[in-house]
Amino acid sequence: MNSSPTVVTANDNAQNEEPRVDVTSTDAAAATPEESGEASVRTSRPVVAESAITDASHAVKVRAKNVDFFYGTNQVLFDVSLDIPEKSVTALIGPSGCGKSTFLRTLNRMNDIIEGTRHTGDILLEGTDVYDPSIDVVLLRKRVGMVFQKSTPFPKSIFDNIAYGPKVAGLKNKAKLAEIVETSLQRAALWDEVKDRLNSSAMALSGGQQQRLCIARTLATDPDVILMDEPASALDPKSTARVEDLIFELKKNYTIVIVTHNMQQAARVSQQTAFFFQGVLVETGDTHSLFTNPTEKQTEDYITGRFG
Amino acid sequence: MSDQEIEYAALLKGRHRISTYFEWVCRIATISALLFLAVLLAGVTWQAWGWLDTQFLTGFDSRRPAKAGLLAGLWGTSWLIFFTAILTVPVGVGAAIYLEEYATDNRLTRLIKLNLSNLAGVPSIVYGMLGVTAFVRMFGMLSAADGWTIAIALGFGTLEIPLPLGRCLLAGSFTLSLLILPVVIIASQEALRAVPPSIRHASYALGATEWQTIRHQVLPAAVPGITTGIILALSRAMGETAPLIVVGAMSYVAFAPGNLDTPMGAVQDPQRVLDAPFDVFTSITIQITNWIEQPKEEFQNLAAAGSLVLLILLVVFNATAIVIRNRAQKKITW
Numbered sequence: 001m002n003s004s005p006t007v008v009t010a011n012d013n014a015q016n017e018e019p020r021v022d023v024t025s026t027d028a029a030a031a032t033p034e035e036s037g038e039a040s041v042r043t044s045r046p047v048v049a050e051s052a053i054t055d056a057s058h059a060v061k062v063r064a065k066n067v068d069f070f071y072g073t074n075q076v077l078f079d080v081s082l083d084i085p086e087k088s089v090t091a092l093i094g095p096s097g098c099g100k101s102t103f104l105r106t107l108n109r110m111n112d113i114i115e116g117t118r119h120t121g122d123i124l125l126e127g128t129d130v131y132d133p134s135i136d137v138v139l140l141r142k143r144v145g146m147v148f149q150k151s152t153p154f155p156k157s158i159f160d161n162i163a164y165g166p167k168v169a170g171l172k173n174k175a176k177l178a179e180i181v182e183t184s185l186q187r188a189a190l191w192d193e194v195k196d197r198l199n200s201s202a203m204a205l206s207g208g209q210q211q212r213l214c215i216a217r218t219l220a221t222d223p224d225v226i227l228m229d230e231p232a233s234a235l236d237p238k239s240t241a242r243v244e245d246l247i248f249e250l251k252k253n254y255t256i257v258i259v260t261h262n263m264q265q266a267a268r269v270s271q272q273t274a275f276f277f278q279g280v281l282v283e284t285g286d287t288h289s290l291f292t293n294p295t296e297k298q299t300e301d302y303i304t305g306r307f308g
Numbered sequence: 309m310s311d312q313e314i315e316y317a318a319l320l321k322g323r324h325r326i327s328t329y330f331e332w333v334c335r336i337a338t339i340s341a342l343l344f345l346a347v348l349l350a351g352v353t354w355q356a357w358g359w360l361d362t363q364f365l366t367g368f369d370s371r372r373p374a375k376a377g378l379l380a381g382l383w384g385t386s387w388l389i390f391f392t393a394i395l396t397v398p399v400g401v402g403a404a405i406y407l408e409e410y411a412t413d414n415r416l417t418r419l420i421k422l423n424l425s426n427l428a429g430v431p432s433i434v435y436g437m438l439g440v441t442a443f444v445r446m447f448g449m450l451s452a453a454d455g456w457t458i459a460i461a462l463g464f465g466t467l468e469i470p471l472p473l474g475r476c477l478l479a480g481s482f483t484l485s486l487l488i489l490p491v492v493i494i495a496s497q498e499a500l501r502a503v504p505p506s507i508r509h510a511s512y513a514l515g516a517t518e519w520q521t522i523r524h525q526v527l528p529a530a531v532p533g534i535t536t537g538i539i540l541a542l543s544r545a546m547g548e549t550a551p552l553i554v555v556g557a558m559s560y561v562a563f564a565p566g567n568l569d570t571p572m573g574a575v576q577d578p579q580r581v582l583d584a585p586f587d588v589f590t591s592i593t594i595q596i597t598n599w600i601e602q603p604k605e606e607f608q609n610l611a612a613a614g615s616l617v618l619l620i621l622l623v624v625f626n627a628t629a630i631v632i633r634n635r636a637q638k639k640i641t642w
Binding site for chain 1: 412413504506507508509510511512513514515516517520524525528529
């Protein structure tokens with residue numbers, strides 16, 4: 001596996017810009033050089049997005065700037081720029097193959113694992129490019145956790161599943177580990193169901209419990225950002241509701257980015273929504289206005305179910 | 309009913325009949341395979357009856373059939389497989405982990421992977437030739453008069469390593485190890501590939517390094533498959549004759565390697581353990597081959613008794629593998 005990514009970053013913009021999060025001014029600055037490119041795609045972007053971000057209580061946590069992404073020679077993301085505010089839920093929607101999952105995986109560099117991928121543009125986590133040589137990808141993934149579509153409990157006990165992240169980071173103190181396991185399970189609303197059988201296999205849990213276990217496991221590494229790739233798509237409605245409640249609860253402390261195919265889910269859990277289509281970020285804005293009053297025809301067609 | 313439906317109905321009986329025929333063909337194939345095996349086992353047991361006794365298992369070879377035994381071969385085979393395992397497991401599993409987990413998928417890796425399968429199909433006698441050149445003679449590089457000896461003094465004895473190795477037991481183990489390495493690597497690769505990628509991704513996403521992911525997630529899940537591969541390969545090595553003949557196993561030896569003919573001997577005189585790897589040797593298979601070539605009728609019975617011992621050893625060996633695999637699998641409840 002290639003841990004040193006073959007990546008070309010266009011750092012020019014990043015250097016010109018303040019790494020601090022000064023929302024209104026930087027966003028305007030970022031928009032200008034960008035507009036000189038293909039205008040047709042991006043005209044929709046700024047207005048709504050900025051209105052979502054100018055809320056002073058939510059500084060920008062993750063900022064993607066002009067991100068192109070390639071599998072080999074196949075380009076799957078085209079000049080995506082998106083600001084993700086902290087301590088809120090940002091939903092990425094769009095039809096299958098639109099690049100939303102790929103975009104999600106660039107945020108914690110999970111795409112590094114796939115050979116033959118490369119990107120251009122910047123992904124700034126609190127102002128620092130995640131591909132910057134000073135960023136260790138192992139540490140990055142601890143800060144930017146990820147929950148997958150298919151729940152992937154390790155074939156170990158419930159306790160060992162939760163303790164895995166802290167353990168691989170080097171925590172050996174048993175009492176501390178037990179404490180982390182308990183708080184993580186509590187935050188993931190799973191503690192009451194499993195507290196009596198922490199040593200039994202995690203594979204014996206139900207699908208919904210497994211997914212909450214995976215969320216708890218991510219929380220145990222104490223991340224800032226949690227990426228969720230269709231976390232509820234394989235669950236029954238009841239379990240889905242529990243996971244959604246959980247996401248709602250977690251956004252108080254974490255920045256959450258969620259990919260979903262379920263429009264109602266996006267509307268229920270998120271504050272911002274970004275609509276991807278064929279690798280292009282078509283429209284972004286606060287969830288309510290995007291769903292009630294989309295600017296773009298494509299967005300409207302998608303959310304009203306005319307395609308996708 | 310339409311014409312088409314009538315035609316279908318007429319065909320139905322024939323379709324069912326062919327289905328039944330095929331089932332019987334498969335059944336007969338299975339039965340005949342089992343039948344051959346049973347005949348073979350019965351034949352060997354019949355021939356060996358009365359010959360497989362304590363004398364046979366505790367005595368050395370002799371020119372008189374009644375006094376001949378398999379002890380030298382038993383010790384030889386045990387030592388051979390012991391060293392073969394020690395040499396093969398780390399190299400084979402290590403190579404498999406590298407190829408599956410670390411190596412980038414380029415033309416070179418693909419070429420290596422392709423050639424591993426080819427190597428697994430190379431006749432064993434070719435490995436014997438390689439063994440003679442590489443280990444017994446060491447490419448003739450060290451062929452000064454009697455060669456060299458490296459002596460390493462240890463607390464309980466002296467380890468004397470002859471260079472070149474000559475026709476010694478360790479040269480046989482190296483050769484057998486080369487022979488089964490491709491099989492072990494391929495089996496281990498398959499076991500590693502069977503571990504779902506999602507487990508690896510989940511581990512990376514929690515901030516684990518590549519080694520931690522391999523150590524804590526991939527290897528535990530792959531151990532049952534890897535163990536099975538190793539044991540099957542070692543079973544194959546146990547039954548090999550041709551490469552051992554080529555590297556110079558003795559067809560008639562009346563002592564065990566290092567003169568170590570009881571396990572207690574290792575405690576009484578540890579020097580024998582150090583001598584064993586560099587001693588001349590024979591194996592069960594070599595002894596069987598030798599006996600078959602003898603004109604005296606009774607030696608055929610000895611050969612049958614030897615074969616029976618080899619079969620029993622293999623069964624025990626494979627049973628151990630199954631137990632290990634089941635234990636390991638129990639720990640991993642998917």
